[in-house]
Amino acid sequence: MKFIAFLLAALVAGPAAAADADLQRQCGECHAFEKPADATLDRLWTRKGPDLWYAGAKFNRAWLVKWLQKPTAIRAGGVMWFKHAKPGEPRDTIDPAGIAPHPSVDAAAADKLADALMTLTGGGIVDAAAFKPEGANLSMGKLAFGKLRGCTACHQEKPGTGGVSAPELYDAGERLQPGYVLAYTKNPQAFDPHIWMPRLELTDVDLQRITAYVASLKAGE
């Protein structure tokens, strides 16, 4: 039903919406392009891919175009880490065998899909102006991200280090808009009420420094 409404909207609205229809058709099996009405814990366990309804407020377009043609793993543990975890010594590990590589598309399709994704701004969930890059102190940000606030418990700031239950952030500067990094860090439950990153008690100063640091991370550094 939703899909038919979507198709109709596409027919009426012309090229931009037609790209949305492509997105729905090729990618809708695994991704949500609208804020889910049923954001339950069960949905988090059964969804096949991360939500993209706020993609336009989250990604840098250039990264999308590149990644869609040559996808790399972002979540070492897959979209739901527990499903791929196995008990072991000295610690549990992720079994990569069950994690399928992402489908890829050609350059022309990637360009169109990126356009369509960038229109999904998530209804103002991200305040792009909240991050103030002036006076950012990267070394304080790094300290807060690692030792002080323990983000490395779940996230990798460098390939091969840190936790694996969450998206890697070692190329976050290329992938993510700083406003999104700040908004997500400030309140993960605004994006999904049941996600397994809790809201951490951070001061504004911490949020600014951590965002500046995360937004500075680039692959190969």
Place this chain on the structure above:
Amino acid sequence: MNGFMIAVGALAGFLLLGQGASAADAKIDHASRLYDTYCAQCHGVSRNGKGVNTVGLSVQPRDHSDTAAMASLPRDQMVRAIREGGAAVNKSALMPSWASVLTDAEIEQMADYLLYVCKCGKP
């Protein structure tokens, strides 16, 4: 197996004082699901403190299957650690606060679940 049945029976008694055992099972199942989602990433799929994320932790998470060590942890301290984070009970802040995702009722259920997992034999 026998010990397990006894533990389940004892737990049902502790928790419910007269309600049916199936309600206790449902609460345990729900808490177990929450544990898998939120806690096992650090505390381990076997509840033994050896989660996938311990590779990035400078302080090791509590082994929730350690009967002796868990027995020395008062229930209200568990509740406090889960609700407000490790720092609130003078432990490592790497143990985060879960008040943003778990309801008060779920935090209470989680404390009961931890007592069930550690077989500590106290309510």
